[in-house]
Amino acid sequence: MKKSMNAIGMMDSGIGGLTVLKAVKALLSKESIVFVGDNARNPYGPRRPEEVVQFARQIAHFLIEKYDIKVFVIACNTATACALPVLQKELNIPVIGVIDSGAKAAVKTSQTGRIGLIATEGTVKSAKYQDEIHSLKPGAKVFAQAEPDFVQLVEKNTYQTTAAEEEVAEHLQDFGADKIDTLILGCTHFPLLTKSIQKAVGSGVKLVDAGAATAVDLAKSLKSMDLLDTESAAAASYELYTTGPVDAFEVIATDWLGQGDWHFAHLPVEELEQK
Template sequence: MKSSNPIALFDSGVGGLTVTKEVMNEFPDEDVIHFGDTLHLPYGPRPQKEVRGFAFEIIDYLIEILNVKLIIIACNTATAAALKIAQDKFEVPIIGPVKPGAKAAIKKTKNQKIGVIATKGTISSKAYHKEIKLLSKEVEIFAKACPEFVTLVERGKVTGLEVEEVVEGYLASLREVGVDTLLLGCTHFPYLSQVIQKVIGPDVNLIYPGREMAIQAREILSALDDLNKQPKIGSRTFYVSDLDNISYDFVKVGREFLGLDELQFKELPIFDKPNLTQGIK
């Protein structure tokens, strides 16, 4: 494997761009590929076996066709369903958000009450429960599945009265039990962080593991001596599995979030769809 090979991230949709932003900042001289499985979003309500199958197809394509040197699963549901098996199955390093997220939450909490919000799939898997309890037996965990958050983000709705009403409906119970730390267990949720903070309270720590994942990626590549050794400005390429299932409103939000002049997606035929050359801006 060449040290100049790209780093890849994938998510169930385009919400994982929150992690891609951190990776782009951490690796300005590395080529970075983002893939969003918009054909099958959302992953949250799907059975773990089905999600695992999607993840394995994506990982196999990224390794065999795009020759990536490290893969970040920028999706908590896919991480819960596939990470441990994928790490044994594939030779390329693969990481996910659960472990770094749990560590960061435990580090921040003072009253030992941690809230975890995520998709139904992630909550039902108890991935964060298990990881947090491995690190601390004293912490109380209050979990809440928030499936509508993903829908809002994919529609490009991240602020406004509608968003505040939905967030209030989900988070009121966590506010009442007094959590002092709230772990955003879905890569879509940081887009809603402004509203989430307003609803849950200004003194509650919001934890999102994107930054920790980027640092972990650097540590792994450094240990393997696989950091890019060719001085250059890294390329950024954005793919999806279904161009027709992207909200133009979200593209606008994503472009602003990433600080890019334009955000262009291309369709990648991982799931035997035709390869379209046009993108959307």
């Protein structure tokens, strides 16, 4: 049975999209949110673009059919790079991704035009960030680096360890020679590693959280389309699904989001594959 919640629908390849959910909740406290983390099929970065499009399409149809969502937020950079234009054409609701928002925020932040990007292989290879930044600031220099291992630090809940901090420092040391002044966290998992990333690149480099920038743009879009929820904040609900183990997902989610009225549930991949 369809639950008409007038909700915001969100998806990610796993845990990372919760950083976007947190930012959206802070800005739009009256909005109900339904989130799907596709942990069982994570990571998306090494997958073929056609496969990522299919996964995003399946999740979108699940959310539309079950919750009658009013907007679909692709809170995953790889899925945005692969599936955003396709789903914008296919779905009859607004579809918003994270790349345009992150690129705009980076260009606005950078003083020198030397911008670093860390993301998954799929996002880096798509060149979506690079193209968008160059269209906004033709003279900009973009130094892109794929960091798939960072995703696994978060998914395996080891991102707060000393070993994780050391690994991040080792991976990002080359950015010093690039003399960047801005670094885009081009994967929604990466804000959970903010402390380690900032320490690795130095306090002189400003970090751009593409997910947080997306939350701001989402709020503006909902207002312009007259889709903002006007009910009281007490009426907002938060349904969080994972295609992987619920216990592990819940531990990381509550650590990042804090205690709250979160409702966690398992969503079998087999159910999505029927969409």
